[in-house]
Amino acid sequence: MTADELVFFVNGKKVVEKNADPETTLLAYLRRKLGLSGTKLGCGEGGCGACTVMFSKYDRLQNKIVHFPANACLAPICSLHHVAVTTVEGIGSTRTRLHPVQERIAKSHGSQCGFCTPGIVMSMYTLLRNQPEPTMEEIEDALQGNLCRCTGYRPILQGFRTFARDGGCCGGKGNDPNCCMNQKKDHTVTLSPSLFNPEEFMPLDPTQEPIFPPELLRLKDAPQKQLHFEGERVTWIQASTLKELLDLKAQHPEATLVVGNMEIGIEMKFKNKLFPLIVCPAWIPELNSVEHGEEGISFGASCPLSCVEKTLLDAVAQLPTHKTEVFRGVLEQLRWFSGKQLKSVASIGGNVITASPISDLNPVFMASGAKLTMVSRGTRRTIRMDHTFFPGYRKTLLGPEEILLAIEIPYSREGEFFSSFKQSSGREDYVAKVTSGMRVLFKPGTTQIEELVLCYGGMADRTISALKTTRKQLSKFWNEELLQDVCAGLAEELQLAPDAPGGMIEFRRTLTLSFFFKFYLTVLQKLGKVDSEDEVPKGQSEEDMVGRPLPHLGASMQACGEAMYCDDIPRYQNELSLRLVTSTRAHAKIKSIDTSEAQKVPGFVCFLSADDVSGSNKTGFFNDETVFANDEVTCVGHIIGAVVTDTPEHAQRAAQAVKITYEDLPAIITIEDAIKHNSFYGSELKIEKGDLQKGFAEADNIVSGEFYIGGQEHFYLETHCAIAVPKGEAGEMELFVSTQNTTKTQAFVAKVLGVPANRILIRVKRLGGGFGGKEIRSTLVSTAVAVGAYKTGCPVRCMLDRDEDMLITGGRHPFLARYKVGFMKTGRIVALEVDHYSNAGNTLDLSEAIMQQTLLHMDNGYKIPNIRGTGWLCKTNLPSNTAFRGFGRPQGMLIAEHWMSEIAVTCGLPAEEVRRKNMYKEGDLTHFNQKLEGFTLTRCWDECLASSQYHARKSEIDKFNKENCWKKRGLCIVPTKFGVSFTVHFLNQAGALIHVYTDGSVLLTHGGTEMGQGLHTKMVQVASRALKIPTSKIYISETSTNTVPNTSPTAASVSTDLNGQAVYEACQTILKRLEPFKRKNPSGSWEDWVIAAYQDAVSLSATGFYKAPDVGYSFETNSGNPFNYFSYGVACSEVEIDCLTGDHKNLRTDIVMDVGSSLNPAIDIGQVEGAFVQGLGLFTLEELQYSPEGSLYTRGPSTYKIPTFDSIPIEFRVSLLRDSPNKKAIYASKAVGEPPLFLAASVFFAIKDAIRAARAQHKDYDMKELFRLDSPATQEKIRNACVDKFTTLCVTGVPENCKAWSLRV
């Protein structure tokens, strides 16, 4: 059979593909075949939304054109026949006109690194195509499938709010006292919302949108015919009728049906599965029909979940309430079901037949008794879904030739009640821990049970029904006794082995009871037997741009998909792709490497190993790493070699085909293992001051304990990427790298190739986020591609997939602290001793410098007269941990706030009083003997206390907690004092280069890289003020080693301070040279003076150099100043926890931050919000999970939860402290990138406060009881800490020698 042509449209242009390969995704096709690089690859698994595009097609059943968002990373091109695709490039451009969505996200400062921006733009754009005047709820809903790691989301919502018909911005003209524009004037602080002027925005004009391709419209009545596409390994048949489909299934029972590809796509990409014959039934009318029947609504199995959602919403609005109990249960599950992108393509039948043990819908369908119709050629049967439908793991009763035709969701009856529940790591997290559907039917007019069905996902290898428990309840009444009985029954029936996959045993078991308790209460409420608990109620010149909220200079290009990231660079003609081959063992000898199967993969070029390294195979910050492992591997993810092939797809296949055999060696995975085996890097680090013994002797109280802080994945949206281009002579090579550290990249590549550094050119345009993860670890990829390019003589590119990136490149260090603190009855601290242990991983990297910062910040903002802090770097068999925003300080400060909160509890004093009492004062010496000058922390504290109305709200919270049993609120205010400088003295230097061209335009270069933090924008502002010319005349093209050499990494929050001063110096040199020409022609323009200087043969190019004075500290003598100055801030947060599930809501956060005289308030506030939200992830959401063998389980957005649009505080008020110029940095500004991150600790301790309120309900509760809550405060930890009658029923013993599923590392 010859293959058909695939015809679709992209941005209005027809695409005809004669060789459509079913394995090709739309994303790969757009980026590589069509050169449309605006659509980004962030995860490849449908979890981040960076690849969002809009699909439009003519819907024959609805008789209209429909538009919906979709993830290009999971859409096979073969599914796109006669579909019109719109990408970010298709809606607007900086060259012509931005679309209002693009304009508003850019101008409202909603784009920092910009890597997420095109996807967010397309989600919003699609919403507006369907609903030009959306509500805020619809906007938030539309963005549910998109992640951003930089902005903290608030500015994006603020910008898009201007499209909303409710809460839309009136530009300050309305009478609404809460209008965002009214907030500025009366405050002593700058509030975040007033940083743009909505009046300037272009209006949205729906009539101007591109039309649906007329050619496709003309085809709407033409009969659809079967299509056939043939790829390298896979055949795709698009069936057009039910008969065709059943015939195909009869002939090829092994064929796989694919509708949305959300399951199959993941299996192909991540589980390396091959499906040689795919049949797509998406077009078949019977499988797309929706029928309202006698007993329920029947959906064809291919109906997308968005269609199910819309139909049920309409039914709920129209039908009597008693008929829609089940529908509301389904809708509740769909609400938390990933994003619109997924729901628009994923089918209801696909969800059922996938038979996932954690499916959200199957427990609901099973509990409701939904009817399934299954057909094959000549057979048809309809069954009710019950506990027999899933006979095993991922198995159903469907026969090999059968397909699922339809599923009928029943109406509920009078006296019938239904609820559904889903608990995952966060409310928008789609991967559930436990899901449930629960139904009860009462005998008419009574509360006597006729039917009770409780179905669960996440408690076995399939969806199950708790039959033993429910059977016993028939004819019983809905009362407290039944509740006790069911809970005891569930605790008995729903057991999990201590080593069950997914871990969290007690949490999951407790949830099964908590869910039932919620169901019990809900039913009582519906029966009118209880009241519900309250829900939460929802003299500078005009031209001088310093201090103004100038939007990020790349924002518009980022919003249009024009901004170039490393992997957007067009492919070279002879370019090759590289894929790393990494260890699957934590510690082992490599016995053999067999590449014979890999060599058979089409396009295979070579395998690289240590033998291919022409220079030194030794690399790393301390020379303790290898480019490719020699004969031993020391962590899972250790790079052993790499395959080089013609395409990334072939590279992936070849890498998977490389066979490695190992001889295992003993491995050390956790901090405790390392302590036990004395496995440390170097000797301990220490800071000591005062007389510890005397301090403890004087203390009224001493508290000691242990506290653990988990690690964190950087999760920059752009993964590591590098391209090496050999230049063909004298060992020259040019590399494009996504790195924060051009100098180390250059040095490491030169070393590995054995050439001088002057042959290696590193170029960085921008990064899609870095956060410290690209300070050193980016060299893992750049050295590998350099070896590949050297060996093959061709350009070689590698962009890590998200799972590889997470596995290989390490993250923030986990910490264990053992502490002892002595204090007086008044709460005043007199002595502190803390032993800090960090899990450094298999190489030293930056771990020592990070621990130094931990020790230097173990005081946070408090004066401690007698103190000793020690630090040990645990050498383990995990991938090396590395720099991460805050660089060890957040861990040091969180430990400080932990013991501080214990002092307050032990003394029975309000926590804020104890914190304030111990706070430093102006002129105090720190524990490292640096004098505090310009100490604004107390001002920030007092302002935050006042602006947050702390005391009034505290009383309200106490009242709320008294009135509510299962929901509790907590409030906490914490300070931060953040030392600014690199601790390594010589790194506190920077350079700049400025060229002025004869047309007056200025090309500026400096040592820092742009990764979303707005550094280039601030540098342009600095140069603009210094040269007194508009910012539009100044351009920064890139960061490169041949313009500014020997740069320090863009890190430690000092890049603006250092580079800004260097830029300033360079500008001064230019100004001095122009001075004579200005004097000669005082009324002339900048251009006149420039041209006059040129004609007088005066150089218009200058360098600038700066080093921070007086920075240098000795740990040996505890003297000298480690920091140039300090940044300060305070945050007050209020949370509400659900004691039954461990969920928490961030109700409100107030931040007062001292950023000196802000160079750019929009960027600074963006940094404060972004850092805070990243801290929120660190302390409350993000949990890395490792197997006992040291293998990371959490390798993508489906398993690792970063904050989403829903995670940010409902009220989020950021203020910059006024009138606090800083004489130590450029134009009196202060560092801002890292300091605010720690302020999210206010949320952590507010959660702890709320848990305390829950525990206080016990009759034998001791007000001074201390309890342990490690970081992050996940739902599991919150639930387990709210001890109650349910948790005690689910205590699970762990037998000796039982290996838990996951380890705390």
Ligand SMILES: Cc1cc2nc3c(=O)[nH]c(=O)nc-3n(C[C@H](O)[C@H](O)[C@H](O)COP(=O)(O)OP(=O)(O)OC[C@H]3O[C@@H](n4cnc5c(N)ncnc54)[C@H](O)[C@@H]3O)c2cc1C
């Ligand atoms: C990012 C992401 C988020 C997700 N979030 C959730 C979530 O929150 N909750 C949840 O429960 N699931 C979730 N899933 C799983 C996913 O939603 C379901 O697997 C989805 O509904 C599958 O539909 P599909 O059309 O894409 O299936 P496909 O991948 O196309 O097919 C899935 C399976 O169903 C079979 N199949 C499809 N139609 C038929 C039919 N008519 N007859 C017989 N067999 C058929 C296929 O052969 C295949 O085995 C998520 C998946 C991803 C990738």
Ligand code: FES
């Ligand atoms: S790249 Fe497609 S959703 Fe992340």
Ligand code: FES
């Ligand atoms: S701006 Fe959103 S990920 Fe960087």
